[in-house]
Amino acid sequence: MVNTEIPQHYNASPSSFNGTPLLTINREATVDLDSTNSFEGPEKLLEVWFSASPLSLPETSASEGLRIVPSELWKEMLDLVNCKVLSIIESEDVDAYLLSESSMFVFPHKLILKTCGTTTLLSGLPKILEIAALIAKFPHSIANTVRGTGTAAIPYRVFYSRKNFLFPDRQHGPHRSWRDEVKSLDRLFLGGSAYMIGKMNGEHWYLYLTEPNTMLTPPATPEREQTVKVLHLPEAKLRAKAQAMEVEEGQDETLEILMTDLEPKNAEQFYLDHASAVAEGQYFQQAHKARRDARKQLGSINDLDEVGGLEPFKIDELADNICNNSVDGFSNNSDGYCATGSEDELTFPQELTMEGHALGTVVSDSSGLSAVYPRSRYPDARVDAYLFTPCGFSANGVVPSPDAGGSTHYFTVHVTPEPHCSYASFETNVPASQTGRETADVIQQVVGIFKPGRFSVTLFEAKDAIDEDFNVAKKKGSKFEGIQGYRRVDRIVHDLEGYDLVFKYYERFDWEGGAPRLGEVGF
Numbered sequence: 001m002v003n004t005e006i007p008q009h010y011n012a013s014p015s016s017f018n019g020t021p022l023l024t025i026n027r028e029a030t031v032d033l034d035s036t037n038s039f040e041g042p043e044k045l046l047e048v049w050f051s052a053s054p055l056s057l058p059e060t061s062a063s064e065g066l067r068i069v070p071s072e073l074w075k076e077m078l079d080l081v082n083c084k085v086l087s088i089i090e091s092e093d094v095d096a097y098l099l100s101e102s103s104m105f106v107f108p109h110k111l112i113l114k115t116c117g118t119t120t121l122l123s124g125l126p127k128i129l130e131i132a133a134l135i136a137k138f139p140h141s142i143a144n145t146v147r148g149t150g151t152a153a154i155p156y157r158v159f160y161s162r163k164n165f166l167f168p169d170r171q172h173g174p175h176r177s178w179r180d181e182v183k184s185l186d187r188l189f190l191g192g193s194a195y196m197i198g199k200m201n202g203e204h205w206y207l208y209l210t211e212p213n214t215m216l217t218p219p220a221t222p223e224r225e226q227t228v229k230v231l232h233l234p235e236a237k238l239r240a241k242a243q244a245m246e247v248e249e250g251q252d253e254t255l256e257i258l259m260t261d262l263e264p265k266n267a268e269q270f271y272l273d274h275a276s277a278v279a280e281g282q283y284f285q286q287a288h289k290a291r292r293d294a295r296k297q298l299g300s301i302n303d304l305d306e307v308g309g310l311e312p313f314k315i316d317e318l319a320d321n322i323c324n325n326s327v328d329g330f331s332n333n334s335d336g337y338c339a340t341g342s343e344d345e346l347t348f349p350q351e352l353t354m355e356g357h358a359l360g361t362v363v364s365d366s367s368g369l370s371a372v373y374p375r376s377r378y379p380d381a382r383v384d385a386y387l388f389t390p391c392g393f394s395a396n397g398v399v400p401s402p403d404a405g406g407s408t409h410y411f412t413v414h415v416t417p418e419p420h421c422s423y424a425s426f427e428t429n430v431p432a433s434q435t436g437r438e439t440a441d442v443i444q445q446v447v448g449i450f451k452p453g454r455f456s457v458t459l460f461e462a463k464d465a466i467d468e469d470f471n472v473a474k475k476k477g478s479k480f481e482g483i484q485g486y487r488r489v490d491r492i493v494h495d496l497e498g499y500d501l502v503f504k505y506y507e508r509f510d511w512e513g514g515a516p517r518l519g520e521v522g523f
Contacts, residue, residue, distance in 0.1 A: 040170060041416035041423025042163040042258065043102050044121040046113045048128055049156040050138045052212070054093070054108040061137045065108030067095060069135045074104070077131065081124040082172075083115055087357065089384050089398050093408035096396040098384050103396050103412045109156075114427070116414060120173040122160070122184050129153045129188075141216055152216055158189060160208040163258050163456065166421060178206050190215040197492055197503045203456055205258075211497050251407070252462040252499075255439060257426040257446050261453030261513050267417035269367050271391040272355055279352040279362045360385030364395055368449050369413055372442065373399050373430060391417050399430050406434070415450075424450045440480035447483060453511035455486075459502040485509060 051057050054065065062068040074097070075085055083101040097104040101119050105112040111128060115121045132153035133140030140153040160181070165171060174184035182194045189210050198204030268274050351358040364370045364385040373381055378399050385395035393415040400408045411428035426446045432439045443457060457480065481488065483506055490505040 040117050040165060040167050041260075041414070041421060041425070042165055043114045043116040043414065043425060044119065044162045044175065045160065045256075045427075046121055046125065047110060047157075047159040048125070048132075049110040049158070050132055050136070050153060051109040051156050057109060058139055060139060062135075064136075065138075066106050066111055066132060066136050067108050069106070069131055071095075071097075073131055073135065074106070077124045077127040078104070080127055081113070081115055081121050082119050086386055086394075087384055089382055089396065091382070091398045091400065091408055093400070094398060094410060096384065096398050096410060098386055098394060098396050102394060102414050105396075105410050105412075112410075114412065114414075116416075118170055118172055118175075120175060122174045122181060125185075125188065126150055126152065129155070152188075154216055155189075155210070155214045157212055158185070158192070158208075158210045158214055159460075160185060161458075162206055164204050164206070166423075181206075182208060186217065188217055190217045195494070197458075197494065197501070198456070198490060198505060202490070203454065203505045205456060205458060205503055207501070209496065251431055252429070252460075253431050254427065254429045254458075254460040255432075255442065256458045256460075257443060257455060258457075259424045259426075259447070259450050259452035259455040260422065261511065262415075262417060262422040262424060263451035263453075264419060266449065266451045267415075267419070267422050270363060270387070270393045270415045270417040272359065272387055272389055275359045275363050275366075275387055276353050278366050279359060280348055282362075282366075283348060283352065355387055355389040357384070357386055359387040360393065360395065363387055363393055368445070369395060372426075372445055373397060373411065373428075373435070377435070378402055393417075397428075399428075401434060403434075409434075422452075424452065438480070440483065443480050444483055447486070452508070453513045454505070454507045456503065456505045461500050461502075463498055463500060480504070 050061070050066070057063075057065050071085070071088060078085065078099065083099045086098045086100060088098070089096040093107065095106045097106070099115065101117045102114045103112075104114070111132075113121060113124070113128075129140075129152035130150055132138045133151050136153070138153040140151055142151055168177065174180050178194075178196070182192075185192055185194075185208050191214075192208055192210045195207045196204055197207060269278070349358070352362070361383075364383055369385075370383055375381060379402070380400040381397060383395055383397045385393070387393050393413070395413045397411040397413075398408060399410060400406070409428065409430040411426065411430060413424070413426050415424045416422060417424075428442075432442070435442065439459065447455060459480075486506040486508050488504055488506050490503070492503045494501040494503075
């Protein structure tokens with residue numbers, strides 16, 4: 001049941017669950033947001049790892065790693081990227097930032113930044129390295145004014161990827177072409193590898209990654225001779241650290257579904273007018289039901305007269321009191337709504353007629369997105385969603401493992417529903433083994449929400465020690481082969497350093513669109 005009630009003076013997202021105080025909304029950033037001109041849906045995705053695991057942070061770093069960094073510093077970095085923070089979910093293991101253009105996730109050992117539109121994501125990368133060095137105290141090189149380099153933390157690994165742009169001529173800074181992006185990254189890191197995956201004259205996906213224990217460009221050199229100090233850790237501690245790194249890397253799995261040419265009927269639910277109409281119908285229906293249930297608790301007027309001589313005109317007042325005391329308007333778990341007065345006196349909350357978190361919650365529930373990782377399986381999961389004017393949708397989900405001692409994962413969804421450039425993305429690092437479902441089932445559920453004319457899937461999965469044989473990678477490539485209603489057009493499997501990458505491209509059987517809208521072609 002969707003909870004659309006917004007209590008007076010409520011200052012947290014309705015999409016946060018009951019008992020979740022650590023959600024911050026940036027009211028200033030949400031003023032006058034308008035998605036009318038956000039035509040470039042495909043996002044730029046950056047992952048910067050400073051260690052292989054939160055359990056294997058360098059001895060010199062802050063105990064909380066990147067999570068020690070104040071949000072105000074991240075906002076300064078995001079100013080360089082040209083996006084704003086809308087709201088933040090803080091959890092035990094990760095801070096999830098919902099942005100005006102997509103999302104950011106901050107773990108102790110890594111940062112994930114995903115931005116759409118004409119944002120300049122790579123312009124923020126040097127600042128990320130500087131913050132990681134100066135605030136989180138990761139090992140770093142010192143600024144060198146002669147070389148023109150700033151203070152920069154030394155990453156463990158770096159990943160950057162994106163789909164081919166629809167409107168590359170509108171991009172700014174280093175994002176005007178893949179070639180420029182690779183040059184920008186190569187200026188920072190030694191030995192990075194760049195790939196184009198898919199057809200040059202069809203749908204394709206770009207990837208840049210560095211090997212473990214990345215080196216900065218140019219290599220840092222001491223300004224004076226120093227004695228190298230060797231720290232001798234107890235053997236048991238070394239083994240524990242190595243095991244922690246193996247566990248984190250071995251479980252790293254990222255699924256990304258990039259969808260274009262959304263079915264108009266399905267895309268309609270991400271428009272503000274449609275969402276507000278859905279919310280209005282649910283609000284009045286559930287408000288009346290809650291009040292009727294409250295009245296039933298009092299019995300009939302005759303029964304009340306018999307037991308206490310209650311005056312008939314007190315029925316409404318008592319019903320309202322029972323309703324207000326029995327339904328928690330702050331809880332996203334509530335199935336009912338209180339409403340006072342007669343039907344004519346019911347007032348539809350203003351929050352459900354305008355862009356923001358309230359309608360974002362409505363869309364998240366009514367579209368089925370909140371059911372991808374349901375509360376029945378993940379009771380501690382939280383979702384922070386936002387609906388834009390006149391259309392457009394973003395959501396972050398924080399998904400703690402239902403198993404004691406398990407890691408916290410995430411999912412993020414972004415939708416641009418306009419028919420001439422419709423696009424939706426779904427990304428998650430929740431392991432398939434944890435869901436109890438096959439990867440194909442998750443893809444089928446997400447695709448069913450949007451019904452795209454075509455979509456691509458990338459599954460980036462860390463290798464186990466026994467997975468080094470390429471035959472294992474090929475076997476992984478056979479995953480999610482059949483998606484109901486779609487034909488697979490392309491399948492590519494890459495055997496990368498420490499990872500297997502599976503790329504697949506699908507088109508709907510009854511889709512009557514033309515050739516892929518490439519935007520940019522080739523390198």
